[in-house]
Amino acid sequence: MKTQVLIEKDDVDVLQTLEIDAFTDSYNFTFTNGFNIAVAFTAYDDNQEPILDKSYGEVVFNHFEWGHNASDETTFVRRKRIATHPCSQEELGLIEDRSESTFFPIVPNSRLGVKKYQKKFICANPEDLYLYGTYDTESAS
Numbered sequence: 001m002k003t004q005v006l007i008e009k010d011d012v013d014v015l016q017t018l019e020i021d022a023f024t025d026s027y028n029f030t031f032t033n034g035f036n037i038a039v040a041f042t043a044y045d046d047n048q049e050p051i052l053d054k055s056y057g058e059v060v061f062n063h064f065e066w067g068h069n070a071s072d073e074t075t076f077v078r079r080k081r082i083a084t085h086p087c088s089q090e091e092l093g094l095i096e097d098r099s100e101s102t103f104f105p106i107v108p109n110s111r112l113g114v115k116k117y118q119k120k121f122i123c124a125n126p127e128d129l130y131l132y133g134t135y136d137t138e139s140a141s
Contacts, residue, residue, distance in 0.1 A: 025133045031126040036102050037061060038087050040120040044113075050120050060084075061124050082128040087121035094118060102126070 029035050039059050041052045061082035093101030094115050106114050
């Protein structure tokens with residue numbers, strides 16, 4: 001495993017860690033076996049409503065895929081925007097009955113923040129959540 005420090009500033013370090021051949025070409029990680037994504041954009045103030053104005057930009061999830069077409073041996077690169085929706089309290093696991101939660105339990109120190117800013121969270125649609133192979137193979141996605 002190789003770790004590279006990209007930024008060192010005061011009390012924050014940004015690291016990149018790379019492990020070669022950690023996954024096989026046939027590796028498949030999907031929503032059904034735990035892959036899920038949610039993001040919130042907040043100023044960490046008392047405003048609990050979404051604040052990102054579309055005139056400034058938006059948070060999007062993209063799916064990136066590359067490889068060879070078996071039919072004509074050409075290469076391809078595809079980028080597809082993943083559909084999102086506002087995360088529900090049930091999805092985030094903020095209600096007592098966690099049967100509808102699609103995420104691991106929230107770390108206790110983060111629970112109040114997730115609950116406070118719940119309306120700001122966007123979730124990726126489950127059918128678009130999948131990783132295939134390892135990033136440096138033709139079957140990667």
